[in-house]
Every structure is written in C-alpha cells, then in structure tokens.
Amino acid sequence: MTLHVHELGWSVDARRIIDDIRLSVETGAFVGLLGPNGSGKSTLLRCIYRSLKPDAGTISLDGADLLAMPPRDAARRMAVVLQESPVQFDFTVQEMVLMGRTPHKSAFDPDTNDDWAIVADALAQVNMLDFRERSYGTLSGGEKQRVLIARALAQQSQFLVLDEPTNHLDIRYQLEILDIVSELRVSTLAALHDLNLATIYCDRLYVLSEGRVVASGAPDDVVTADLIHEVYGVRADVATDPATGRTHIMYFPASAWASA
Amino acid sequence: MGNSEAVARSGRQSPVTIAPSKRKAPPERNAARSRRLIAVLAPLILLSITLAVVIGPVEIAPLTVWEIVFGKVTGAEGNWSNAQANIVWLIRFPRVLLAGVVGAGLAVIGVVMQAVTRNPLADPFLLGISSGAALGAVSVLLIGVFAGLGIFALSVGAFLGAMLAFVLVFSLALQQGRLLPTRMILAGVAASFMFSSVTSFITLSDDSSGAARRVLFWMLGGLSGARWEDLTLPALALVLGIIYLMGQSRALNALIIGDETATTLGIDVHKLRRRLLVVTSLLTGLIIAVSGTIGFVGLMMPHIVRLIVGTDHRRVLPVSLLAGALYLIWVDVIARTLFAPEEIPVGIITSFCGAPFFLWLMRRSKGAL
Numbered sequence: 342m343t344l345h346v347h348e349l350g351w352s353v354d355a356r357r358i359i360d361d362i363r364l365s366v367e368t369g370a371f372v373g374l375l376g377p378n379g380s381g382k383s384t385l386l387r388c389i390y391r392s393l394k395p396d397a398g399t400i401s402l403d404g405a406d407l408l409a410m411p412p413r414d415a416a417r418r419m420a421v422v423l424q425e426s427p428v429q430f431d432f433t434v435q436e437m438v439l440m441g442r443t444p445h446k447s448a449f450d451p452d453t454n455d456d457w458a459i460v461a462d463a464l465a466q467v468n469m470l471d472f473r474e475r476s477y478g479t480l481s482g483g484e485k486q487r488v489l490i491a492r493a494l495a496q497q498s499q500f501l502v503l504d505e506p507t508n509h510l511d512i513r514y515q516l517e518i519l520d521i522v523s524e525l526r527v528s529t530l531a532a533l534h535d536l537n538l539a540t541i542y543c544d545r546l547y548v549l550s551e552g553r554v555v556a557s558g559a560p561d562d563v564v565t566a567d568l569i570h571e572v573y574g575v576r577a578d579v580a581t582d583p584a585t586g587r588t589h590i591m592y593f594p595a596s597a598w599a600s601a
Numbered sequence: 602m603g604n605s606e607a608v609a610r611s612g613r614q615s616p617v618t619i620a621p622s623k624r625k626a627p628p629e630r631n632a633a634r635s636r637r638l639i640a641v642l643a644p645l646i647l648l649s650i651t652l653a654v655v656i657g658p659v660e661i662a663p664l665t666v667w668e669i670v671f672g673k674v675t676g677a678e679g680n681w682s683n684a685q686a687n688i689v690w691l692i693r694f695p696r697v698l699l700a701g702v703v704g705a706g707l708a709v710i711g712v713v714m715q716a717v718t719r720n721p722l723a724d725p726f727l728l729g730i731s732s733g734a735a736l737g738a739v740s741v742l743l744i745g746v747f748a749g750l751g752i753f754a755l756s757v758g759a760f761l762g763a764m765l766a767f768v769l770v771f772s773l774a775l776q777q778g779r780l781l782p783t784r785m786i787l788a789g790v791a792a793s794f795m796f797s798s799v800t801s802f803i804t805l806s807d808d809s810s811g812a813a814r815r816v817l818f819w820m821l822g823g824l825s826g827a828r829w830e831d832l833t834l835p836a837l838a839l840v841l842g843i844i845y846l847m848g849q850s851r852a853l854n855a856l857i858i859g860d861e862t863a864t865t866l867g868i869d870v871h872k873l874r875r876r877l878l879v880v881t882s883l884l885t886g887l888i889i890a891v892s893g894t895i896g897f898v899g900l901m902m903p904h905i906v907r908l909i910v911g912t913d914h915r916r917v918l919p920v921s922l923l924a925g926a927l928y929l930i931w932v933d934v935i936a937r938t939l940f941a942p943e944e945i946p947v948g949i950i951t952s953f954c955g956a957p958f959f960l961w962l963m964r965r966s967k968g969a970l
Contacts, residue, residue, distance in 0.1 A: 392861045416867025423861055429721050430857050430912045433631065440855055444867035448848035474630060496866070 342403050342418065342499035342528045343367055344389070349398035351388055358384045359552040362398065366500075366530050366545075371523050373539040373560075374532040376549030377573050382532040385549065386504050389530070390421045402500060416444035419500040420493035424508055425485045428478060434488050435473040438463055441495030463494035467521055483514035490521060503531035507538070540564050540588040548572055561588055634909055635916035642923040646701065649927055653697040653934050658941065659688055670694065696827040697930055699835075700947075703824070703892045704902075704929025706839045706884055708921040711899025713846060713881050716857040716914065717874060718774075720782045721904070722962060725885050726896030728785065729792030730766045734889035735819040736796040736803075737762020742815060743807045756834055760886030766792055767882050822895035822948025824933050831891040838887045842880055843922060849873065850914035857912065895948045897955020898925055904962060 349362040359381040366372045376382050387393040389400060391408070400407040402418055410418075420441070432440075438460045439452065464470040467487040472480070477488060486506060493501060503522065507515035515535065519542045522529060533539045539546055540560040548556040548563060550572045556563045569577040569590070576593040654666045665681055669689045672679045707725065714723040714730075725731045740746050741758035750757055770792050774785035797820070804816040846853070852873055855863035860870050902925045903917060910916040929947070932954075936947045 387861075390861075390865050392864050412864065412869045413867035416865060419865075421861075421865035423859075423865070426859060428858055429719060430715075430907070432854075432858075432912050435629075436631070436854075436911065436913055440851070440858075440862075440866060443851050443855055446851055 344407075344500060344528065344530065345399075345401045346385075346389065347399045347401075349385070349388060349395050349400065351384055351393055351395045351397075357552055359388070359549075362549075362554055364530075364547055364554065364557070366528050368528055369526050370544045371529045371531070371542060373543035373546045374530065374549065375536065375539055375546055380549040380572075381552040382549055383504060384552075386502055386530070386532055390419065390502050391415060413444050416496065416498070418498050419502060420496040420498040421502045422486075422489050422493050422504065422506055424504050425482060425489060431476050431478045433473070434469060434475050434477055434480070435460055435464065437477050437488055438473075438491045438495050441492040441497075444496065459495050459497065460491075463491040464488075466494055467491045483510050483517070486510065486514070486518055487521070490518065494525070499527055501525070501527050501529040501531075503529065505532050505534055508534065536564055536569070536590050537588075540590070564588060564590065631911035631913065631916065635920055638909060638920055639923065642920070642927060646923060646927050646930070649930050650697050650701065653700070653930050654689060654693045656934055656938060657688070657693060659685070661685055661689060665689075666694075691828075695829045695832060696824055696933070699827040699832055699891065700824050700929045700933040701926035702832060702836050702839055703888050703895065704898055704925040704927070704932075705922045706835060706842075706888045706925070707895060707898035707929070708902035708906075708925025709839070709843060709846065709918060710881050710884050710888075711901075712903045712914065712917055712921050713853070713877055714899065715903060716853045717877050717881070718771075718780055718782075718785055719857060719859070720780070720785055722782070722786055722900070722959065724897060724900035725763075725881075726894060727793075727900065727959070728766075728770050728789035729796060730763050730770070730789075730882070730885050731889055731894040731896065732793040732796035732800070733766025733769075734759040734763040734886045735894050736800045737765075737886065738819055738890050739800050739803055739816050743803050743812055752830075753834075756887050756890040758886075759890040760883050762796070763885040763889070764879070764882035766796060767878055771878070818946070819889070819893040821946035822893035822951070823936075823944070823946040824892055825937070825944055827891070835884075835887045835891055838884050839922075842884050843918065845880060846918055847915065849877075850918060853914040854912070857914075893946075893948060895929070896952045897959065898929060898951055900962070901955055901958050902928060904958075 344364075344366040346362055346364040350360045351358050362385055374382050374385065384393065388395045389407070391412070395408070407415060407419075439456065441463070442452070442456050442459070461470060461473070464473055467490050469484065469487050469491060472484065472488075477485065480488065490506070501522070506518050506522070510518065515538060519538060522531070523542050533543075543560055546557065546560050546563045547554050548568065555572060556568055564579060566577050566579050569575055569579070578591045578593070580589050580591070581587070582589050651663050651666055655661055655663050665685065666689055668679045669681055669686050671677060672681075673686070673690050710725050711723070714725060714728065715721060737758035737760070738755050740762070741754045747754040747757050770785060770788045771780075773788035773792075774780050776784070800816060800820070804812055852863065852868045855866045855868055856870065856873065863870050863873075902921050906917055906921045906924055910920055929951075932950050933947050936945045936950055939945060
C-alpha cells in the first residue's frame with residue numbers, strides 16, 4: 342500500500358504549523374520522519390491519521406482520497422500506534438488488542454474464533470502472549486508499547502503509522518520494537534527521535550524543520566554533519582563503521598566544541 | 602460486511618503472516634465472570650421484587666403477590682381480598698418496578714458518562730446534569746412552560762434541562778479540545794449550585810402552598826406515589842437506550858481510551874459523542890421527571906461492576922443495569938421501612954452511601970483529580 346502526501350498544510354490561529362509537505366511511502370517501505378521537537382512531526386502524523394483536518398493539500402492511500410474516506414474504511418487500511426498515555430480505566434492485555442478488530446465489526450457482531458486467533462497471533466508476534474490476561478495498566482512502558490503494536494497488527498491493515506514508538510524506552514526495547522516493526526514489511530511511516538536508529542532501520546527518511554520538509558532520501562544521503570547542524574543546531578561527526586558499513590553519528594556537546 | 606470475509610480479504614493481501622484459527626480462543630476470565638454474574642443477578646432481581654412488594658405495613662404472602670400479578674394480567678380470579686390486590690397492584694408493584702428502572706437507568710447513564718468524559722468520577726448528579734433536569738421539571742411544574750405538551754411536558758422539560766447542563770459543563774471543561782477532569786468536576790459542582798439556586802428562586806416566588814413541598818421532592822429524590830403510567834416513558838427509554846448503547850459498546854471501549862485511539866480505530870468521535878450526549882440527556886431527563894435527583898447510583902454501580910468484570914462495555918453495560926436495579930430496589934425498601942410509617946427520600950440514602958464511596962474513589966484514582 343502506498344501513501345502520497347501532497348502540498349499538505351495545517352495552521353492554528355493563522356500560524357502555519359506545517360506547510361507544503363510532500364511525502365511518499367512506497368509499498369513495504371519503512372519511512373522515517375525526523376526533526377527536532379516542535380518541527381511538526383506529530384502534527385503531520387495527526388493529519389495523516391485524521392485526528393486533525395488539514396487546511397491545504399491532499400493525502401492519498403493507494404490512489405484513494407484518505408481525507409474523504411469514511412472513518413471505518415480508513416481504519417481498515419491504516420493502523421496507528423500512538424504514544425502511550427495513561428489510562429484511567431483498565432483493560433486486560435488481550436482486551437486491548439481485541440480493540441484492533443473494531444473497524445472490522447458492525448454494531449452487534451460477536452468476537453469470533455478468528456478474531457481470537459488474530460489477537461493471539463498478534464500478541465505472539467510481539468512476544469506478549471504470556472501477558473494476555475494481565476492488566477494493561479500494570480505493564481512497563483516497553484510492554485505497553487508492544488501491546489499497542491499488537492493492537493495495530495490485529496487491525497490487519499496494510500499501512501502502519503507510528504508516533505515515536507520508542508520514546509521513553511531503554512535502548513534494548515527501542516531495538517526490539519524497531520526490529521518487530523521492520524520485520525513486518527508492511528508500509529510504515531514512523532516519527533523517530535534517534536538519528537542512529539533511523540539510519541539503521543529506515544529505507545527512506547524525511548527531515549522536518551519548522552513545519553517544512555528540508556531533506557529527504559536514503560538515510561546515508563540525508564543524515565550528514567551539515568544537516569544535523571542546520572536542523573538541530575548541534576555539531577556532529579557522521580562516519581561509516583568499516584566493519585558493518587553502517588552510518589554512525591557522534592555528537593559533540595557545545596562545551597566540548599568550545600574547548601576543542 | 603461479515604467478519605470472516607474481512608479476514609480472508611486482508612489475509613490474502615497481507616505480507617504479515619497471520620494464519621487465523623491455528624491458536625485456540627483463550628479462556629476469558631472476565632467474560633466467564635460476567636456470565637455467572639448475570640445468571641445470579643437476574644433471578645436475584647425477581648426475588649428482590651417479590652420481597653420488596655411483600656415488605657410493608659400490610660402483610661401479604663410472597664405467593665399471593667404473584668397470584669395477584671398473574672390475575673391482573675390475565676384477568677383470572679383468585680383467593681385474595683380487594684384491598685390486598687390494590688396494595689400490590691396499584692401501590693407497591695409500580696413503586697418497586699420504578700425503583701428498578703430508575704436504578705438501572707442511572708447506572709447505565711453513569712457508565713456512558715464515565716466513558717464519554719474519560720473521568721472515573723463522572724455521575725449525572727455530580728456533574729450537575731440531574732440539577733439541570735430538576736430545574737427543567739420544576740419550570741414546567743410551577744411556571745407552566747411547555748404546557749401545550751400535556752402529560753409529556755414534565756419529561757420534555759427535564760430532558761432539555763439535562764441537555765443544557767451537559768452541554769454547559771462539557772464546554773466549560775474543554776480547553777483546546779481536551780477535557781480537563783478537575784475542571785469538569787468543578788464546573789459540574791458550580792452548575793449544580795446554579796441550577797439549584799434558580800430552582801429555589803422559582804419555588805419561593807411561587808405563592809401556592811404546595812409548591813415548596815413538590816419541589817423538595819425533586820431536590821431530594823423519591824419514589825413515593827409511583828403510578829403505572831410513571832413507568833412507561835423511563836422504561837421505554839431504558840430499553841431503547843440499552844439496545845443502542847450495546848450496539849456502540851466497542852466504540853465506547855475505544856472512546857474510554859482516548860479520542861485519538863478511537864479515531865484510528867475507525868470511529869467518528871464527534872458524531873458518536875453528540876449522539877451519546879443526546880441519549881444520556883434523554884435518559885436522565887425521563888428518569889428524573891419521575892424520580893427527582895437521586896445521586897451517586899451512576900457513580901457507584903459502574904465502579905463496583907468494573908472491579909469484577911473489567912472495562913469492556915459489552916459486559917459493563919448489562920451487568921451495571923442489573924446491579925443498579927437491584928441496588929435501588931433495596932435502597933427504596935430501606936427508605937420506606939427504616940422509620941416507618943415516616944418515609945425518607947431515597948436520594949438521602951444514596952448520597953449517604955455514595956459520598957464516602959466518592960471520596961474513596963478519589964483517593965484511589967490518582968491523576969484523575
């Protein structure tokens with residue numbers, strides 16, 4: 342499934358938060374969205390998963406106008422993993438994942454054996470099957486994030502949107518989550534924080550700054566010392582590890598730079 | 602569209618390797634508990650209705666109660682006195698059933714309000730919805746608004762009052778599209794006081810001597826003097842309301858997690874919220890028109906039920922309905938027997954039990970307030 346965003350814009354109080362965004366995700370590609378805090382990453386994703394109504398531009402999913410689609414149709418095509426937020430009312434892990442079946446259900450449809458099998462498989466894929474009777478509220482941040490990914494899997498859509506899925510997680514869980522997602526091979530658009538991880542996992546990157554796309558392309562072409570300085574205002578050295586051929590980014594704190 | 606069809610279709614396109622039916626459906630503890638609970642509550646309610654009709658100053662045997670009911674429905678003759686028949690059929694039975702309908706309705710309203718506001722402390726009484734409905738009812742009673750609507754005037758007035766209060770409290774609690782739980786409770790309390798003061802003002806400006814007494818009934822909540830015709834509208838609204846809400850139960854599950862989550866699961870959040878607002882206002886108005894403001898039932902029942910069956914609304918809704926009915930039937934029995942022959946308004950007892958429960962809940966739900 343392919344996603345095309347064309348000249349997308351969204352404003353609040355006559356202030357342009359994102360402007361003239363052009364972005365594409367090809368079938369099966371893992372595309373990363375980078376940019377400092379406040380650059381408009383979350384706003385762009387909110388427009389794509391239809392929590393915000395853009396005031397300019399178009400979004401198409403496999404050629405169909407995403408913004409004009411009935412909500413249920415959109416949810417069958419696109420699953421979203423939001424940043425984990427506290428829930429006052431507690432569900433069990435499997436009830437949480439079962440919610441992913443919602444867009445496939447009419448008013449009085451019961452849960453079928455197929456639904457439960459899909460839920461169990463989704464939990465198995467994120468290694469959370471043993472937790473299915475546990476209360477969601479008692480899980481750690483990494484476990485919660487994996488449950489939310491399982492819910493997106495249970496939705497069985499062909500397009501996945503992730504809003505900083507590794508935020509607040511230990512490095513081990515960050516790698517684990519991104520491993521799980523990249524192995525799915527469904528078309529994925531993910532806002533990411535960590536440049537190193539983005540270059541490892543993504544097929545293509547878009548960099549946002551002040552609401553505009555300032556760079557896009559293959560990770561090695563996009564992540565350069567110049568770009569990091571320009572967008573994040575940080576000095577960095579971008580090198581290639583001779584052993585793995587992978588890009589590595591080393592940051593220099595302002596203090597270290599001054600004394601050098 | 603059938604579900605298996607959806608699975609088959611997406612399964613064919615999907616590069617995700619999901620092969621349904623390989624894994625067994627897991628044991629569902631919450632579902633099993635909820636089935637057992639319904640199996641216990643339903644006969645318990647029948648038993649309670651019988652006992653609640655039996656209990657009273659004039660003694661009537663449990664079996665006679667059902668003989669009279671059977672006789673009244675089918676027209677059959679039986680071995681009972683006319684006085685017994687009148688007490689059972691005209692006084693006690695409608696009152697007990699009304700207690701059941703009002704308790705069930707308030708519990709269901711509580712469930713929906715807590716889901717819509719994502720606030721565990723939401724309750725029609727605490728958020729001022731009940732006071733709004735009472736003001737509507739009193740305006741009809743004393744000022745004579747909607748007089749053209751005849752016997753429905755009171756219900757229409759209460760419904761509009763409830764809706765006005767709901768919209769007011771909701772918009773006061775909104776800040777940049779987000780509902781602030783603390784602000785919602787404070788707005789509810791303020792609205793509640795405001796509506797009550799207007800109600801008092803209307804009452805005091807009225808010269809007729811009975812006015813104050815009748816209004817006090819709405820302020821305190823009571824089921825005395827219940828007639829069969831009082832049952833019709835609230836019972837009808839409850840049946841239609843619960844059918845609609847059960848149909849929306851998956852959507853309610855998503856909504857209670859968050860607006861964005863619900864949106865990504867294919868729910869038109871704004872449309873759903875508008876409809877739920879109308880449904881809950883209607884249910885609140887129709888109930889309050891016959892019972893007055895009975896507090897805390899909508900707060901207590903859903904929480905006790907959730908502790909046992911979890912948060913899935915497909916279970917919380919029916920179990921809360923039964924629990925609310927059972928609770929108010931017995932509270933009303935206490936209300937009329939504790940200081941017999943004097944009666945205490947039901948609302949006083951529900952508040953006496955509910956307020957400590959609210960405080961306990963407030964301490965328990967960290968972050969909500």
